[in-house]
Amino acid sequence: EPEVTQTPSHQVTQMGQEVILRCVPISNHLYFYWYRQILGQKVEFLVSFYNNEISEKSEIFDDQFSVERPDGSNFTLKIRSTKLEDSAMYFCASSLIWDGEQYFGPGTRLTVT
Amino acid sequence: AQSVAQPEDQVNVAEGNPLTVKCTYSVSGNPYLFWYVQYPNRGLQFLLKYITGDNLVKGSYGFEAEFNKSQTSFHLKKPSALVSDSALYFCAVKGNQFYFGTGTSLTVIP
Numbered sequence: 352e353p354e355v356t357q358t359p360s361h362q363v364t365q366m367g368q369e370v371i372l373r374c375v376p377i378s379n380h381l382y383f384y385w386y387r388q389i390l391g392q393k394v395e396f397l398v399s400f401y402n403n404e405i406s407e408k409s410e411i412f413d414d415q416f417s418v419e420r421p422d423g424s425n426f427t428l429k430i431r432s433t434k435l436e437d438s439a440m441y442f443c444a445s446s447l448i449w450d451g452e453q454y455f456g457p458g459t460r461l462t463v464t
Numbered sequence: 465a466q467s468v469a470q471p472e473d474q475v476n477v478a479e480g481n482p483l484t485v486k487c488t489y490s491v492s493g494n495p496y497l498f499w500y501v502q503y504p505n506r507g508l509q510f511l512l513k514y515i516t517g518d519n520l521v522k523g524s525y526g527f528e529a530e531f532n533k534s535q536t537s538f539h540l541k542k543p544s545a546l547v548s549d550s551a552l553y554f555c556a557v558k559g560n561q562f563y564f565g566t567g568t569s570l571t572v573i574p
Contacts, residue, residue, distance in 0.1 A: 355507070384562070394508065394554060394564040407561045442507050450496050450515060450558060455507035 353377045355456035357443050363462045364433055372428045372459045374443030383426045384444040384453060385418065387411070394442070400426065401449075433463045466491045466559035469566075476571045477545045485540040485568045487555030496558040497538045499529055502567070503551045511553075514538060525549070545572045 356375045364370050376383050385397040398408040400418055417429045426445075430437055440460050444453040468489045477483045489495055496515055500508040512523025519531045529540045540553060550572045555565040 386562075386564075393566040396561045396563065399561060409561060444508075452498065452510040452513055453508075453562070454510065455500075457505075457507045 353454075355443055355445055355454050357441075357456035357459050359459060360457065361460045361462070363464065366435055366463055367432050370430050370433055370461065372430075372441050372443075372461070374426045374428075374456055375424050376426055376443065376445030377447075377454055378424070380445035380447050380454070382406075382446045382449060382451075382453075383418075383420070384446075385428045386442045386444065386455075387439040388442065388458075389439045397428070430461075433461075435463050437461060438463045466557050466563050468497075468555045468557045468563055470553075470555055470568045472568050473566070474569045474571070476573060478573050479547055480544050483542050483545040483549070483570065483572070485553045485555075485570060487538045487540065487565060488536050489538060489555070489557045490536065491557050491559060495531075495538075497529075497531065498556040498558065498562075499523065499527070499538075499540050500554045500556060500564075501551045502554065508554060511540070547572045547574050 358373045383400040386394050388394045396409050398412045399406045415431045419427050440458045442458045443456045446453045498513045499511040502508050511527050512521050514521045514531045522528045527542050531538050552567045552569050554567050557563050
């Protein structure tokens with residue numbers, strides 16, 4: 352069964368550093384998403400991406416965040432200058448259609464020290 | 465504004481008993497409603513969705529959910545709980561983005 356993969360599984364970085372979180376969505380899916388989940392809290396939407404551009408973003412997704420689909424398979428989330436409060440689990444997801452079920456990756460745990 | 469509420473942080477049920485995990489929603493227009501399950505150290509897994517049609521939606525692993533428009537609810541149910549159902553359950557509504565509830569931790573007691 353196809354699945355969404357994410358690398359790395361755990362990323363430790365120092366405050367102020369840039370990080371890139373990588374995702375490989377399911378190959379025939381058209382919609383891509385990033386979410387974050389701060390430990391013990393709810394899953395929060397960050398951004399959705401379709402047709403090589405951002406379709407929606409939340410208030411969390413400020414100028415320090417960016418997304419890119421550099422080739423036909425990868426979908427990345429870049430955080431330019433990490434802050435302590437960026438520490439969270441980041442999930443990538445993809446779906447075939449706009450209102451379809453989203454398939455989530457296993458997540459990348461980001462720890463900012 | 466779209467939102468979902470899961471009023472119970474924790475639900476405990478004995479194995480073999482029916483289980484219900486509650487969700488209420490607030491949305492303008494027709495709601496697109498989803499349930500996801502999260503096992504420890506894993507991503508979310510899709511269980512079921514309601515877009516339109518029959519109010520009783522059947523999903524994965526024997527789960528079902530009942531859409532109730534008058535009560536703006538979308539409760540998750542299963543007739544007979546298994547220990548392996550113990551996990552974190554999230555209700556979600558899709559508007560211009562996905563809004564997830566705060567999650568309900570389900571513990572099935574052997």
